[in-house]
Amino acid sequence: MFFLNPILFLLIIVVPFLIFRFLSRTSILHIANNWWRTLADKFYVYQLYRVPQFNDHMQENQLYRKVHTYLSSLPAVEDSDFTNLFSGAKPNEINLVLDPNQIVLDNFLGARLFWINQKCDGSGLKSLVLKIRKSDKRRILRPYLQHIHTVFEELEQRKDVKLYINVEDEPQRNGRWRSVPFTHPATIDSVVMDSDLKNKVKSDLESFLKSKQYYNRLGRVWKRSYLLYGPSGTGKSTFIAAMAKFLSYDVYDVDLSKISGDSDLRSLLLQTTSKSLIVMEDLERHLTGKSTAVSLSGILNFMDGIVSCCGEERVMVFTMNGKDHVDPAILRPGRIDVHLEFPLCDFNAFKSLANSHLGVKEHKLFPQVEEMFQSGASLSPAEIGELMIANRASPSRALKSVISALQNNADTKLAGRVSRNGSVRSAEESGDSGILCKDAGVSTVKEFRKLYGFLRRSRRESADLDDKEREIGRQES
Ligand SMILES: Nc1ncnc2c1ncn2[C@@H]1O[C@H](COP(=O)(O)OP(=O)(O)OP(=O)(O)O)[C@@H](O)[C@H]1O
Numbered sequence: 001m002f003f004l005n006p007i008l009f010l011l012i013i014v015v016p017f018l019i020f021r022f023l024s025r026t027s028i029l030h031i032a033n034n035w036w037r038t039l040a041d042k043f044y045v046y047q048l049y050r051v052p053q054f055n056d057h058m059q060e061n062q063l064y065r066k067v068h069t070y071l072s073s074l075p076a077v078e079d080s081d082f083t084n085l086f087s088g089a090k091p092n093e094i095n096l097v098l099d100p101n102q103i104v105l106d107n108f109l110g111a112r113l114f115w116i117n118q119k120c121d122g123s124g125l126k127s128l129v130l131k132i133r134k135s136d137k138r139r140i141l142r143p144y145l146q147h148i149h150t151v152f153e154e155l156e157q158r159k160d161v162k163l164y165i166n167v168e169d170e171p172q173r174n175g176r177w178r179s180v181p182f183t184h185p186a187t188i189d190s191v192v193m194d195s196d197l198k199n200k201v202k203s204d205l206e207s208f209l210k211s212k213q214y215y216n217r218l219g220r221v222w223k224r225s226y227l228l229y230g231p232s233g234t235g236k237s238t239f240i241a242a243m244a245k246f247l248s249y250d251v252y253d254v255d256l257s258k259i260s261g262d263s264d265l266r267s268l269l270l271q272t273t274s275k276s277l278i279v280m281e282d283l284e285r286h287l288t289g290k291s292t293a294v295s296l297s298g299i300l301n302f303m304d305g306i307v308s309c310c311g312e313e314r315v316m317v318f319t320m321n322g323k324d325h326v327d328p329a330i331l332r333p334g335r336i337d338v339h340l341e342f343p344l345c346d347f348n349a350f351k352s353l354a355n356s357h358l359g360v361k362e363h364k365l366f367p368q369v370e371e372m373f374q375s376g377a378s379l380s381p382a383e384i385g386e387l388m389i390a391n392r393a394s395p396s397r398a399l400k401s402v403i404s405a406l407q408n409n410a411d412t413k414l415a416g417r418v419s420r421n422g423s424v425r426s427a428e429e430s431g432d433s434g435i436l437c438k439d440a441g442v443s444t445v446k447e448f449r450k451l452y453g454f455l456r457r458s459r460r461e462s463a464d465l466d467d468k469e470r471e472i473g474r475q476e477s
C-alpha cells in the first residue's frame with residue numbers, strides 16, 4: 001500500500017527517521033535524558049559518604065587512593081561530559097584524570113552510584129563523595145567497597161612505578177609529596193656488580209616479598225633496610241632504581257634540605273604508603289653536616305619510625321660514600337639489615353662494562369688494562385662508562401682512553417702519596433677519591449716509585465705488591 005501511496009510513505013517512515021536523526025545529532029536527546037534522570041532522582045532519598053584524601057594529621061587515607069584509582073579506570077570517566085587528558089609514562093599513552101567537581105556514574109548490582117570529585121575551596125583539600133540511594137545502601141555498600149578494593153589490587157599489579165619527591169610545606173596544597181612516573185631504565189641485571197652479590201640481593205628481595213606471614217608470626221613489622229655505600233659514581237642511585245623496578249614499589253626520595261625539623265620529617269613519613277621504597281641519599285653528609293634542619297635523633301627516629309608508626313611492606317634504602325666515620329649505633333642491625341658495598345671498578349667489572357657498552361668480550365688491549373688494575377689504578381663505573389659511551393664507535397679508541405684515564409688515576413695517586421709523605425700536595429687537594437689512597441701509607445718517594453712502577457712489572461709482581469701494600473695499611477691502622 002505504501003508503494004501505492006508515496007506521500008503516506010514519506011509521512012510515516014521517512015519524516016520520523018529524519019527527525020530522530022536530527023535529534024540524535026544534537027544534544028536535545030541528551031538534555032532530555034538528563035532532565036528525566038534528574039527528575040527521577042528527586043523521588044529518591046540519597047545517602048552521602050565523604051572519602052577525604054587526608055586525615056587530621058595529614059596522613060593519606062588509603063581508601064581515597066583506592067577509590068581514585070578505581071574511578072580513573074572506569075569507562076564512565078571516558079563517557080563523562082568533561083574530563084582531563086594527560087600524556088602517560090609510555091609513548092602514545094593518554095591518561096584520563098578527574099576534574100574538580102566532576103561526577104562519575106557507576107553501576108553495581110543493578111544500583112546507580114555517583115562519585116563527586118570535590119575540592120574544598122578554603123583548604124584546597126580533596127575528597128571523593130559517594131552518593132547512593134538509601135534504599136540500595138544496605139544491599140550494596142559493603143560488597144561495592146570490597147569490589148573497589150579488589151579492582152584496585154588488580155590495577156596495582158599492572159601499575160607503573162612512581163617517584164615521589166617531597167616539596168616545601170605550603171598551605172593550600174595537598175600533602176607534601178609530588179609524584180612523577182618513574183621511568184628509570186636500570187634493572188638489577190644491567191647494574192655491574194659481583195654476580196654472587198647480585199644474586200644474593202635478588203633472593204633477599206624475593207624472600208622479603210613473600211615473608212608477610214613470617215614477619216607477622218615474629219611480631220615484627222614487614223620492612224627491610226639497606227645501606228648502599230661506596231665512592232661516587234659506583235652505581236648506588238642506579239641500584240635503587242633497579243630495586244624499585246624489581247619490587248614494583250613506588251619510590252619516596254626524601255630531600256632533607258626541604259624539611260623544617262624533626263616533626264616535619266615524621267609527618268612526611270606518615271604520608272608514605274605501603275609497597276614503597278623510602279630513600280635517603282648521602283646519609284653521612286646529613287649526619288655530620290649542617291645541610292638540614294633535622295637533628296641526628298630526628299634521623300634515627302625516622303629510621304626506626306617506620307617500625308613504630310607507619311604500616312608495612314616497605315624497604316628503606318640509605319646511601320653513603322663511606323661508613324668509616326659513622327656512629328655504629330646508626331648502622332646497627334634492625335636499623336640497617338643489609339650492607340652493600342659499591343666499590344670502584346676492578347678488571348672483572350671493567351670487562352662487564354666493555355661487554356655492555358661496547359659489545360666487546362675480548363680485545364688485544366685487555367691485558368694492558370688488567371695490568372693497570374692489578375697495579376692499583378682504578379676508576380668508578382661511571383667514569384669508565386662515560387669514556388666507553390663517548391667512544392662507542394671505536395672499541396679500540398674507547399679502551400685506549402680507559403687506559404689513559406687509568407694511567408692518570410695512578411699518577412694522581414702517586415702524587416697524592418708523595419705529597420702526604422713528602423709534603424708537596426695532599427690527596428684531598430689533588431681531588432683523588434680513590435680508596436687505596438686513604439688506606440695505604442709508605443714513607444718515601446723512592447718506595448712509591450718502586451711500588452708504582454707497575455707498567456714495567458709482571459702481573460705476578462703487581463699482585464705481590466698489592467699484598468705488601470695492604471700489609472703496610474694494616475700495620476698503620
Ligand atoms: N655499577 C654500575 N653498573 C652500571 N652502571 C653504573 C654503575 N655505576 C655507575 N654507573 C653509571 O654511572 C652513572 C652514575 O651512577 P650513580 O649515580 O648510580 O652513582 P652513585 O654511586 O649514586 O654516585 P654518587 O655517590 O655520586 O651519588 C649512571 O649513569 C650509571 O648508569
Ligand SMILES: [Mg+2]
Nearest residue numbers: 236237238281
Ligand atoms: Mg647517587
